[in-house]
Amino acid sequence: MERYDPKEIERKWRARWLEEKVFAARDDSPKPKYYALVEFPYPSGDGLHTGHVRSYTAMDIVARKRRMEGYNVLYPIGWDAFGLPTENYAIKTGIHPKIVTKKNTDTFRRQLQSLGFSFDWDREVNTTDPGYYRWTQWIFLQFYKKGLAYKEKMPINWCPSCKIGLANEEVVSGKCERCGTPVERREKEQWMLAITKYADRLLADLDTVEYLEKIKTQQVNWIGKSEGAELGFAVADADGVPPLIVFTTRPDTLFGATYMVVAPEHPLVHRLEDRITNLGEVAEYMKKAAAKTEEERLAEGREKTGVEIKGIKAVNPATKEEIPVFVADYVLGSYGTGAIMAVPAHDERDFAFAKKFALPIRQVVARHSAEAHPAGADLPYTGGGILMNSGPFDGMDSEAAKREIVKAVGGRAKTQFHLRDWVFSRQHYWGEPIPVVFCEKDGMVPVPEKDLPVMLPDIEKYQPTDTGESPLSAIREWVNVACPACGGPARRETDTMPNWAGSSWYFLRYTDPKNDKAFAAPEKLKHWMQVDWYNGGMEHTTLHLLYSRFWNKFLYDLGAVPVSEPYMKRTSQGMVLGKGGDKMSKSKGNVVNPDSVVENFGADTLRVYEMFMGPFDQAIPWDDKSIQGAGRFLERFWNYALGLIEATKEEKERYEARAQQPKRAALHRTIKKVGDDIEAMKFNTAISAMMSLLNELTASEGDGHAAALPDEDLRALIKILGPFAPHMAQELWSRMGGATYLDFEPWPVYDPKLAVEDETTLVFQVDGRVRDTVRAARGIGEEEARAMALANEKVRAALAGREPKRVIFVKDRLVNVVA
RNA sequence: GCCCGGGUGGCGGAAUGGCAUACGCAGGGGACUUAAAAUCCCCGGCCCGCAAGGGCGUGUGGGUUCGACUCCCACCCUGGGCACCA
Numbered sequence: 001m002e003r004y005d006p007k008e009i010e011r012k013w014r015a016r017w018l019e020e021k022v023f024a025a026r027d028d029s030p031k032p033k034y035y036a037l038v039e040f041p042y043p044s045g046d047g048l049h050t051g052h053v054r055s056y057t058a059m060d061i062v063a064r065k066r067r068m069e070g071y072n073v074l075y076p077i078g079w080d081a082f083g084l085p086t087e088n089y090a091i092k093t094g095i096h097p098k099i100v101t102k103k104n105t106d107t108f109r110r111q112l113q114s115l116g117f118s119f120d121w122d123r124e125v126n127t128t129d130p131g132y133y134r135w136t137q138w139i140f141l142q143f144y145k146k147g148l149a150y151k152e153k154m155p156i157n158w159c160p161s162c163k164i165g166l167a168n169e170e171v172v173s174g175k176c177e178r179c180g181t182p183v184e185r186r187e188k189e190q191w192m193l194a195i196t197k198y199a200d201r202l203l204a205d206l207d208t209v210e211y212l213e214k215i216k217t218q219q220v221n222w223i224g225k226s227e228g229a230e231l232g233f234a235v236a237d238a239d240g241v242p243p244l245i246v247f248t249t250r251p252d253t254l255f256g257a258t259y260m261v262v263a264p265e266h267p268l269v270h271r272l273e274d275r276i277t278n279l280g281e282v283a284e285y286m287k288k289a290a291a292k293t294e295e296e297r298l299a300e301g302r303e304k305t306g307v308e309i310k311g312i313k314a315v316n317p318a319t320k321e322e323i324p325v326f327v328a329d330y331v332l333g334s335y336g337t338g339a340i341m342a343v344p345a346h347d348e349r350d351f352a353f354a355k356k357f358a359l360p361i362r363q364v365v366a367r368h369s370a371e372a373h374p375a376g377a378d379l380p381y382t383g384g385g386i387l388m389n390s391g392p393f394d395g396m397d398s399e400a401a402k403r404e405i406v407k408a409v410g411g412r413a414k415t416q417f418h419l420r421d422w423v424f425s426r427q428h429y430w431g432e433p434i435p436v437v438f439c440e441k442d443g444m445v446p447v448p449e450k451d452l453p454v455m456l457p458d459i460e461k462y463q464p465t466d467t468g469e470s471p472l473s474a475i476r477e478w479v480n481v482a483c484p485a486c487g488g489p490a491r492r493e494t495d496t497m498p499n500w501a502g503s504s505w506y507f508l509r510y511t512d513p514k515n516d517k518a519f520a521a522p523e524k525l526k527h528w529m530q531v532d533w534y535n536g537g538m539e540h541t542t543l544h545l546l547y548s549r550f551w552n553k554f555l556y557d558l559g560a561v562p563v564s565e566p567y568m569k570r571t572s573q574g575m576v577l578g579k580g581g582d583k584m585s586k587s588k589g590n591v592v593n594p595d596s597v598v599e600n601f602g603a604d605t606l607r608v609y610e611m612f613m614g615p616f617d618q619a620i621p622w623d624d625k626s627i628q629g630a631g632r633f634l635e636r637f638w639n640y641a642l643g644l645i646e647a648t649k650e651e652k653e654r655y656e657a658r659a660q661q662p663k664r665a666a667l668h669r670t671i672k673k674v675g676d677d678i679e680a681m682k683f684n685t686a687i688s689a690m691m692s693l694l695n696e697l698t699a700s701e702g703d704g705h706a707a708a709l710p711d712e713d714l715r716a717l718i719k720i721l722g723p724f725a726p727h728m729a730q731e732l733w734s735r736m737g738g739a740t741y742l743d744f745e746p747w748p749v750y751d752p753k754l755a756v757e758d759e760t761t762l763v764f765q766v767d768g769r770v771r772d773t774v775r776a777a778r779g780i781g782e783e784e785a786r787a788m789a790l791a792n793e794k795v796r797a798a799l800a801g802r803e804p805k806r807v808i809f810v811k812d813r814l815v816n817v818v819a
Numbered sequence: 820g821c822c823c824g825g826g827u828g829g830c831g832g833a834a835u836g837g838c839a840u841a842c843g844c845a846g847g848g849g850a851c852u853u854a855a856a857a858u859c860c861c862c863g864g865c866c867c868g869c870a871a872g873g874g875c876g877u878g879u880g881g882g883u884u885c886g887a888c889u890c891c892c893a894c895c896c897u898g899g900g901c902a903c904c905a
Contacts, residue, residue: 218823335905336905416905614831623831626843629844687842692842
């Protein structure tokens with residue numbers, strides 16, 4: 001028999017799939033559509049990662065199964081190619097990022113093709129292609145026209161190493177997500193996208209999609225909706241000065257507000273400078289706080305700092321008391337109104353601050369009633385309850401009191417979000433130029449759509465400047481342009497877009513990747529959207545996922561996209577860790593290169609191994625040895641199937657004379673399990689089920705021969721393996737005489753009648769402990785089973801003469817004798 | 820601190836409330852071979868026992884149940900996300 005030769009088989013089918021464009025998605029198919037999506041890779045110089053393989057194999061399995069189920073499947077791929085590593089490489093070597101990108105995408109394409117993914121290679125997109133970023137710029141202009149893209153001077157997170165401004169999302173515990181350098185705060189004029197305008201819908205519409213629960217939770221937390229109220233606190237003895245507005249989720253505790261705090265950025269101090277008696281001290285504190293990096297704030301822990309603003313008092317609108325006002329950096333300028341009412345009895349932070357500065361702590365909410373919860377006991381108490389020390393509201397439930405007190409003091413209900421507007425400027429070369437010019441006469445003027453794309457010019461030096469200006473600003477002939485409005489002298493915007501821009505809409509482009517009249521034709525979008533299933537990394541749950549949902553919703557509002565939510569279903573794969581459980585990294589030297597695995601074992605083995613290694617959503621360490629298990633399985637499968645295919649007529653007859661029923665039942669149970677498990681992304685148990693079946697089929701039955709399967713059943717067996725090991729399955733399929741591509745053959749039908757075995761294993765228990773197991777005919781009744789159990793020797797021994805009090809019977813499973 | 824996960828053999832892990840440890844890796848024994856590799860067969864939770872058999876076992880402590888890895892309560896450990904968000 002011919003040996004399993006993955007290299008030869010894979011080379012052959014890979015070439016045919018590509019040449020014949022077998023997996024090209026058709027826009028005009030009468031079949032129902034299915035859009036399977038994976039995150040397109042950033043084509044780094046390191047090449048494909050085992051993590052890509054895990055995600056792409058999983059969705060390839062889904063895509064291939066869907067084709068077999070009769071769907072017209074779109075499974076596209078492309079390159080998210082703008083970004084810092086390529087630029088840094090260009091800075092170091094002087095090689096143009098375009099050239100580096102070309103080289104890297106060529107490598108990635110070769111690697112992806114070597115794994116046999118059923119991508120539609122005719123729809124490849126590349127975010128750095130002017131034909132692509134033209135439309136990224138076009139979408140930006142639509143944001144601009146709707147007032148959702150705006151420029152604002154604001155403190156940004158500045159990475160001194162990357163020399164780039166970062167979005168809040170890119171700062172992880174005060175450090176640059178990319179290089180780990182502590183970020184600084186700098187004032188800069190930045191382009192912003194008003195994602196907060198969509199906060200409510202980004203939150204509410206999560207109910208309309210099927211994301212993994214933990215993904216939804218992360219989005220919900222990131223958006224961070226708080227329902228509360230805005231209340232005004234008058235400044236004492238200051239007619240004409242507007243009141244201090246605070247945001248609170250606990251207006252019911254207003255009677256306990258014994259002081260106020262404003263953020264260091266709050267305008268109050270400037271407004272009332274001449275009344276402040278300790279202005280020097282206050283100004284000093286504000287200066288220090290402004291310069292503080294996130295890193296320093298974290299290093300201080302929760303230790304509260306602050307300074308009282310002397311000379312100014314605020315009036316509690318409920319009690320009419322005059323209360324002191326502090327400036328302290330535990331209040332953030334960027335959230336709410338930048339000012340709070342402090343209720344030390346019912347807020348942990350206010351409590352800590354009040355203790356430190358010896359401020360009064362007045363309890364106004366009791367757990368049950370003032371009597372049951374003596375004043376001062378276990379404060380701070382942050383839960384709800386019954387009001388006390390609150391004048392006319394005493395005894396009221398805190399939920400009711402929230403509404404009543406807001407009404408009584410003339411406040412208004414208010415919803416706040418943690419989500420901030422998206423800092424959309426980068427001061428770098430390798431990104432989409434922002435299509436705006438600054439005219440001496442007309443000010444800010446958007447580039448007309450007909451002049452798109454604003455091409456990225458070729459330059460000599462990619463190095464960003466220490467002043468934070470983009471390297472583009474040095475290219476005079478590019479920067480200086482005629483104003484599109486008046487023709488007068490104007491300058492181009494030299495900031496570029498963040499690397500999140502291109503990936504915020506790429507799934508739309510796949511539906512119509514070559515269109516040069518629109519980002520995609522409406523009928524193509526209508527045909528393919530929405531994405532049915534999107535798999536990607538957990539690390540993109542709060543950034544890319546939210547951004548792309550936002551862009552899609554915006555385009556939906558323009559009428560340019562047919563669905564409000566881009567993705568029906570979103571799942572995530574766990575990381576592939578290095579040996580020993582550490583993250584794979586070059587510095588640790590534990591990076592596994594898929595190329596060498598394909599070279600040594602074959603693509604099908606790598607695919608099966610990565611799907612078998614453990615639960616799909618869990619991080620699993622790589623194990624060189626375990627790959628062999630996947631390889632052995634495929635080889636055994638090959639030998640078994642080929643043995644049957646090449647068996648002589650006599651051999652076949654002899655095999656088939658053997659009792660088929662249990663094997664057939666096992667096959668049908670496996671068909672069901674593999675199908676169900678693919679849908680639930682339980683690829684590991686799908687594969688173990690196929691392994692078990694193969695073990696059962698090849699187990700010698702005394703005559704040294706494996707069990708035979710009729711051709712029909714062997715075909716079904718090859719089909720369910722197909723999505724996992726497509727090259728080998730296709731080869732076996734064609735050796736069985738199949739002239740077609742396996743991927744378009746119908747997925748085997750599970751027959752519940754065939755899946756039931758005639759016999760079952762009955763467990764006999766005494767007092768819940770297993771005493772024996774016996775084979776019995778399926779479906780026997782309680783009486784019979786009970787009699788068998790009571791007659792069983794081991795059961796009788798365990799009973800030791802005791803009379804059974806009760807007998808529990810579970811059909812086809814067990815008899816439990818309770819004595 | 821808050822929000823999600825997860826604790827099962829030497830390892831990765833499997834188990835609609837019903838045979839705990841499937842499947843795979845590693846390990847031990849055997850067959851084949853001049854030999855090795857590959858392949859095939861058999862054995863692998865712990866303790867007592869020559870064995871038959873018995874006892875103990877899914878992070879810890881309780882509970883519900885005829886029966887708990889699975890459900891409930893409390894706790895410990897651990898991975899991830901958020902974090903002075905009023």
